[in-house]
Amino acid sequence: xxxxxxxxxxxxxxxxxxxxxxxxxxxxxxxxxxxxxxxxxxxxxxxxxxxxxxxxxxxxxxxxxxxxxxxxxxxxxxxxxxxxxxxxxxxxxxxxxxxxxxxxxxxxxxxxxxxxxxxxxxxxxxxxxxxxxxxxxxxxxxxxxxxxxxxxxxxxxxxxxxxxxxxxxxxxxxxxxxxxxxxxxxxxxxxxxxxxxxxxxxxxxxxxxxxxxxxxxxxxxxxxxxxxxxxxxxxxxxxxxxxxxxxxxxxxxxxxxxxxxxxxxxxxxxxxxxxxxxxxxxxxxxxxxxxxxxxxxxxxxxxxxxxxxxxxxxxxxxxxxxxxxxxxxxxxxxxxx
Amino acid sequence: xxxxxxxxxxxxxxxxxxxxxxxxxxxxxxxxxxxxxxxxxxxxxxxxxxxxxxxxxxxxxxxxxxxxxxxxxxxxxxxxxxxxxxxxxxxxxxxxxxxxxxxxxxxxxxxxxxxxxxxxxxxxxxxxxxxxxxxxxxxxxxxxxxxxxxxxxxxxxxxxxxxxxxxxxxxxxxxxxxxxxxxxxxxxxxxxxxxxxxxxxxxxxxxxxxxxxxxxxxxxxxxxxxxxxxxxxxxxxxxxxxxxxxxxxxxxxxxxxxxxxxxxxxxxxxxxxxxxxxxxxxxxxxxxxxxxxxxxxxxxxxxxxxxxxxxxxxxxxxxxxxxxxxxxxxxxxxxxx
Numbered sequence: 001x002x003x004x005x006x007x008x009x010x011x012x013x014x015x016x017x018x019x020x021x022x023x024x025x026x027x028x029x030x031x032x033x034x035x036x037x038x039x040x041x042x043x044x045x046x047x048x049x050x051x052x053x054x055x056x057x058x059x060x061x062x063x064x065x066x067x068x069x070x071x072x073x074x075x076x077x078x079x080x081x082x083x084x085x086x087x088x089x090x091x092x093x094x095x096x097x098x099x100x101x102x103x104x105x106x107x108x109x110x111x112x113x114x115x116x117x118x119x120x121x122x123x124x125x126x127x128x129x130x131x132x133x134x135x136x137x138x139x140x141x142x143x144x145x146x147x148x149x150x151x152x153x154x155x156x157x158x159x160x161x162x163x164x165x166x167x168x169x170x171x172x173x174x175x176x177x178x179x180x181x182x183x184x185x186x187x188x189x190x191x192x193x194x195x196x197x198x199x200x201x202x203x204x205x206x207x208x209x210x211x212x213x214x215x216x217x218x219x220x221x222x223x224x225x226x227x228x229x230x231x232x233x234x235x236x237x238x239x240x241x242x243x244x245x246x247x248x249x250x251x252x253x254x255x256x257x258x259x260x261x262x263x264x265x266x267x268x269x270x271x272x273x274x275x276x277x278x279x280x281x282x283x284x285x286x287x288x289x290x291x292x293x294x295x296x297x298x299x300x301x302x303x304x305x306x307x308x309x310x311x312x313x314x315x316x317x318x319x320x321x322x323x324x325x326x327x328x329x330x331x332x333x334x335x336x337x
Numbered sequence: 338x339x340x341x342x343x344x345x346x347x348x349x350x351x352x353x354x355x356x357x358x359x360x361x362x363x364x365x366x367x368x369x370x371x372x373x374x375x376x377x378x379x380x381x382x383x384x385x386x387x388x389x390x391x392x393x394x395x396x397x398x399x400x401x402x403x404x405x406x407x408x409x410x411x412x413x414x415x416x417x418x419x420x421x422x423x424x425x426x427x428x429x430x431x432x433x434x435x436x437x438x439x440x441x442x443x444x445x446x447x448x449x450x451x452x453x454x455x456x457x458x459x460x461x462x463x464x465x466x467x468x469x470x471x472x473x474x475x476x477x478x479x480x481x482x483x484x485x486x487x488x489x490x491x492x493x494x495x496x497x498x499x500x501x502x503x504x505x506x507x508x509x510x511x512x513x514x515x516x517x518x519x520x521x522x523x524x525x526x527x528x529x530x531x532x533x534x535x536x537x538x539x540x541x542x543x544x545x546x547x548x549x550x551x552x553x554x555x556x557x558x559x560x561x562x563x564x565x566x567x568x569x570x571x572x573x574x575x576x577x578x579x580x581x582x583x584x585x586x587x588x589x590x591x592x593x594x595x596x597x598x599x600x601x602x603x604x605x606x607x608x609x610x611x612x613x614x615x616x617x618x619x620x621x622x623x624x625x626x627x628x629x630x631x632x633x634x635x636x637x638x639x640x641x642x643x644x645x646x647x648x649x650x651x652x653x654x655x656x657x658x659x660x661x662x663x664x665x666x667x668x669x670x671x672x673x674x
Binding site: 005006009030097124125334 | 340341342343344345346347348353356357360361364365367369370376377379381382384386388389390391392393394425426428429430431432433434435436437438439440442443446447449450453459460461462463464465466467468469471472473474477479481483485671672
């Protein structure tokens with residue numbers, strides 16, 4: 001099995017990290033790719049730009065709180081915003097299975113247009129491919145995006161400092177739970193709604209304040225737990241988080257009990273972890289609370305060490321224990337985005 | 338059938354044009370998208386950039402003269418070069434079918450890396466998704482690209498002038514014939530090699546000369562015939578071309594006789610039509626002939642009228658007749674790129 005691609009290679013966990021290092025990074029090596037952030041930092045004519053891409057293969061295509069089209073806009077907008085860039089332009093490329101409904105395609109395109117407008121970006125170029133029936137699962141969308149840096153240096157893991165506060169802008173696991181429920185039980189059965197949202201305006205509010213922001217990362221594949229473990233490694237830092245401070249909806253907790261999953265590793269599409277100077281944590285929280293996308297925001301932990309050989313995330317559990325949070329190996333839930 | 342996506346919607350012919358106008362342009366409307374060139378022209382901080390995207394779904398994945406990886410680099414590099422931009426950065430996003438061979442993936446990634454290096458661009462960001470077995474056909478790749486304009490205003494159909502010469506940089510139909518032969522008869526049976534190549538260095542040679550270049554377009558899906566018909570419409574021009582001047586390889590001619598196809602509508606991946614001032618046509622031809630990618634270049638026609646209500650391509654045939662060349666309706670050959 002070792003020489004075949006497994007679902008886990010696309011899951012955003014350790015198998016993905018290995019593939020990226022041993023295959024892509026090794027062969028494509030260049031200074032823009034090496035930091036392995038969600039977007040590449042480019043300098044054109046002394047202007048700092050971010051450039052990113054993501055393909056979306058979510059199943060089902062329509063789910064409570066969004067669809068593959070809105071997701072394809074939100075996801076790429078967020079990847080740009082996380083680097084501190086203002087998202088400006090998107091591309092949209094469609095791989096459509098022969099026999100797909102034109103009406104559904106139109107619904108998705110309208111959803112992308114509406115989402116793009118409210119995020120303040122333009123979809124400026126595109127491509128359409130059709131593959132024979134049985135060669136795709138309805139529709140896959142790729143979006144690539146360009147953003148421009150207007151608020152100082154790019155945000156990146158390397159800027160995380162000892163003592164930094166760690167925040168999350170709201171409840172975790174909503175997207176994963178919504179998509180899985182829609183897939184397993186059907187759209188109409190689901191009482192959980194995806195949190196999919198464009199975070200760029202909320203990020204801009206923080207950037208325009210005097211807060212010393214150091215790093216942002218959207219907690220998509222791998223969930224908040226997986227993302228923190230990855231960041232800890234990239235930043236060679238020890239992160240301590242408090243389980244009791246992590247906001248989780250009752251419905252998501254119930255869902256996790258039924259399916260034997262953990263909110264910590266469920267995907268989000270409108271949540272980010274925020275690293276800022278400890279002194280600014282309360283102010284950051286105020287800004288977050290004043291926005292609908294941050295109303296359930298919380299301070300969940302802090303950075304206890306930096307410059308370590310390797311990274312580590314420790315969670316102080318509800319029952320008073322300590323638990324190491326690591327990247328999941330493979331794919332807990334395939335086709336979540 | 339009208340409300341379902343057909344293979345022809347992805348064929349680059351009239352069905353694709355209709356879909357783009359009635360769905361994407363209508364909903365995404367903005368000034369960058371409207372010209373419907375292969376790349377969008379963006380201005381960031383008074384710097385002109387081109388931005389483009391394409392997904393590659395070619396079958397088979399390996400064919401004489403290339404593979405899906407080299408194609409994904411060549412195709413997007415060429416889209417940028419056609420606008421007059423110097424290609425700088427690429428993204429690469431993979432949708433991989435569960436069970437795909439890691440060894441084949443590595444071969445393709447190495448091919449992309451080699452191709453990118455020789456085209457002088459960097460692959461700076463990427464994404465990997467894995468879909469369950471049966472939900473894709475091995476591997477699909479999306480590349481998006483950014484280029485910068487350094488040689489005056491962008492090249493576009495609107496700059497085509499009455500009297501302009503029309504050139505092609507070599508034999509047509511090679512890519513289409515190579516892929517179809519590999520698909521139908523098997524890789525080893527094929528004596529025809531794809532022309533897939535990065536055209537940016539050749540374009541740069543012309544830009545650095547004193548030639549008054551007006552428009553370039555790579556003759557991919559729809560072939561040279563389809564591309565000329567599309568350009569004639571976009572430029573509201575009448576184009577006259579001479580069948581006897583169009584270079585076609587003997588093997589491709591033979592292939593077309595067997596399969597009942599026309600070289601004019603077969604895809605190319607290293608061919609472009611070139612519109613330049615008539616006085617410069619001979620000089621352009623010299624430059625093309627001095628380069629391996631232009632050694633079979635020819636002047637094939639000229640622009641007889643502009644500012645017409647609609648466009649038109651007339652071909653003076655070998656037997657002395659006149660034939661109107663129109664965009665093919667749908668997909669003559671699916672999954673050619």
